[in-house]
Amino acid sequence: MNDLPQTGLSACPSCTQPMTRLELPHRIFGTLVLDLCFPCQGIWFDQYESVQINPGGIIDLFKLIHAHRSDQRQPHPAILRCPRCRDKLFAGLDVVRSGRFTYHRCLQNHGRFTSFAQFMIEKGFVRQLAPAEITALAARIGTFHCTGCGAPVDIRTQASCNNCGSPISILDAEAVEKALADYQQKESKRTRLDPETLADSILAIEKQRSQQSAPLGCAGRRPVSIGRRARS
Template sequence: MTLEGRLGGQVAIDVCAGCQAFWFDHPGKPSLPETLRCPRCATTLRLAHDLQGNMPFTYWRCGTDDGHFISFLEFLKEKNFIHRLSPEQIKELRQNVQFVNCSNCGASINLESNSACPYCHSAISMLDMKQPQRMLEQLKQAAQPRPLDPMLPMKLVSAKLGLETSLADHDRGPEWWSDAASSGLVWAGLNVVARWLSDKLVD
């Protein structure tokens, strides 16, 4: 998949559904084992640690700066779509489900005895359903200095209100609890977004 870059030019993105990860090409670089190697220069990718607010995330970067490789979950963390559950949220979760899958390693977490993954020690996290609304607000603000469409601010406000209402209808419904128990909290949130998009396409 090729998208327009923010600074001009195009950015190629490869998506691997099997390993649930993205590869982002850096602009100006030519297009695309046991050891993770850069598909451009074949050097070993180095594990990098970073922070988005107070949320740590990791990715693998090329030593010659050709690009970086990041899993779906870590990408969502980087873009601030994931947040750790508070003790109150974990308590609410325990009242509805006993087990959830770790969003990081996939292991089963017994909520009766654990408030984090006992295997990889990742915090119990979920998709932040308010982040799409915040992104729409940022897009609205970014459009103000040079709006391409005089109606764009009104359209963004309308989209924000519609998204807030629509996601609220789906969030914490029976399907959400079922998905949370079987697939984990992050995928439950992604399924909410998928159902919302499906409803919009039908409409």
């Protein structure tokens, strides 16, 4: 995991300040470069990058995000813009085993902007709360700041963020331990690939790259667009 020289940096879709470039290992071969904004706690993924990080790289990225968990965060504005074309980004919703996660995507297929917390849902480090847990939490704290965009959420009356649609979730120690063990196992298996299997994998990814002109969403699947709901 290497920080690249601070040249030619992309502008954050949220605050427009230069983002930090981070080099991570590709899941098949070589490396890829992500753009991170720590003040806004967001990551810009060029098309398909989120699913192309190898397991060891996901662990490294989780550790980096976790190290910045106490940083003061800037809330996201109502309109986010693509760092490649400056077009408005549109909210999207996807579903994985650990629950729903939200992001903002470029309609020109340049990529997507995901908050740190939503990335951790996508990769299984964060657990979404059951209705009974939300009720118990509401009795104790009432409101908190959304893990997706930083907007205030009144969990006594809201099941998700009215601003970005992010569900209510927590960083659960058991979920983190399970996810880390899973990625470590995958990384160990990946490093033991025999040359023939590796060659097949390289051919597969080259085929995928040749098909990237297909109109798929930036997360590698067809996204579901969600409209911005009015504030209550």
